[in-house]
Amino acid sequence: MGIQKMTSKEVTKMILNNEELVILDVRNEADFNDWKIEGNNVESINIPYFDLLDDISPALDKIPDGKNVLVVCAKEGSSIFVAEQIAEAGRSNISYLEGGMKSWSEYLEPVKVSDLSGGGELYQFVRIGKGCLSYIVLSNGEAAIIDTSRMIEQYEQFMQEKGVKLIHAIDTHLHADHISGGRAVAQKYGAAYHLPPKDATEVTFEYEKLEEGNDIYVGNETIKVKPIYTPGHTIGSTSFMIDNKYLLTGDILFIDSVGRPDLAGLAEDWVGDLRDTLYSRYKELSEELVVLPAHFGKVTELGVGGLVAGRLGTLYNENPGLNIHDEREFRKTVTENLPPQPNSYQEIRQTNMGKMNPSEHEQREMEIGPNRCAVHDK
CATH class of the missing domain: 3.60.15.10 (Ribonuclease Z/Hydroxyacylglutathione hydrolase-like)
Structure with a gap:
């Protein structure tokens, strides 16, 4: 199963159109609580990257099947790794945010x-x-x-x-x-x-x-x-x-x-x-x-x-x-x-x-x- 890349512009359009989106944010809890992607139809789940390094199952347990899932981190790298692990476990509709939250901050x-x-x-x-x-x-x-x-x-x-x-x-x-x-x-x-x-x-x-x-x-x-x-x-x-x-x-x-x-x-x-x-x-x-x-x-x-x-x-x-x-x-x-x-x-x-x-x-x-x-x- 492959993963897709989403740009900040594409995510913005989804939010403005009130489209449903599940976000798996793999930054640490403090950063997530301070600032995250929000939207009227956005569900955010926070599981820090280090909790998923050896075992992706905590993410598989929490993210709903069949919905668009966007994996987000600070700069991009960690989200690509996690997205690939989720896709390899058989889940579809998995994307990562290009450029991470740094990109999100600047669009x-x-x-x-x-x-x-x-x-x-x-x-x-x-x-x-x-x-x-x-x-x-x-x-x-x-x-x-x-x-x-x-x-x-x-x-x-x-x-x-x-x-x-x-x-x-x-x-x-x-x-x-x-x-x-x-x-x-x-x-x-x-x-x-x-x-x-x-x-x-x-x-x-x-x-x-x-x-x-x-x-x-x-x-x-x-x-x-x-x-x-x-x-x-x-x-x-x-x-x-x-x-x-x-x-x-x-x-x-x-x-x-x-x-x-x-x-x-x-x-x-x-x-x-x-x-x-x-x-x-x-x-x-x-x-x-x-x-x-x-x-x-x-x-x-x-x-x-x-x-x-x-x-x-x-x-x-x-x-x-x-x-x-x-x-x-x-x-x-x-x-x-x-x-x-x-x-x-x-x-x-x-x-x-x-x-x-x-x-x-x-x-x-x-x-x-x-x-x-x-x-x-x-």
Whole structure:
């Protein structure tokens, strides 16, 4: 019996299509509990590789017969060995994940959000293995990328297919959970790199100041910089309006939660800003705006085709973080009810400031694991 190879793209498509999939994850228990492949129709089984080296029967006992089984490990090698053992025992429909969880962490799935009124298009790039969301605005042969992941070749391929030239790379804030590709892609194409100045006090490079009133133009489209200056997750966190329909909220507001204010060590200082942004500044906006965040916490937040989006008015009704009306309770929630901080977040912040220049391998290791930008991912 042979085994098949599955790419991260193929697995993503299965998850977005709600197809049934059984995953045998052979990493150690701690890594599995920290971060794994999830989906509405995904069943995950964890048996560490070393428990299967001499005897494959524990896996045969646990995985259901007749279903698609995907064997997953950190880098690929262990999963190939285990998949082959299972196939040799007579099981069919056995695959392994090409590149392992490292590959899963880095795949971006482009999802079209909408056509824009000026003739342009807006796309969301779903980094399903990490929970990061980035965006591309296309118009009249030009492009802008917002909250670029470090895997810039995937955006490059997309822009090449669309026949557009990069004009702007924009970060809504100084990221702490993943390494931004904004500066790298801007340098490569001679584009402008935009960053909120209040988040850039320690950066080692030149940048364009992202400030309210300095709207950004892409072909026939306008990205309205409304920082709506929305501090809270970081002191410079900035929001955008696109086409008067879409509100890009960065890490301030998610679909099921709100941004955590502690990743620069200033939770107590910034919690008031966060509350003011969520309960006052956004309240002044149209309830019909579609919120497009920079992260999602759970696969249940993925909508049709994988799009992560929600109407602002609906979020005010349903998002727990927007319904803590007592100020002291809100302060307690966003400073005490926090998941662990993202892996290597201090080093990631230093890298995004230009103070560290880790190798490709080091960057990959720094990013392994889930994003933890929300207050409560329950």
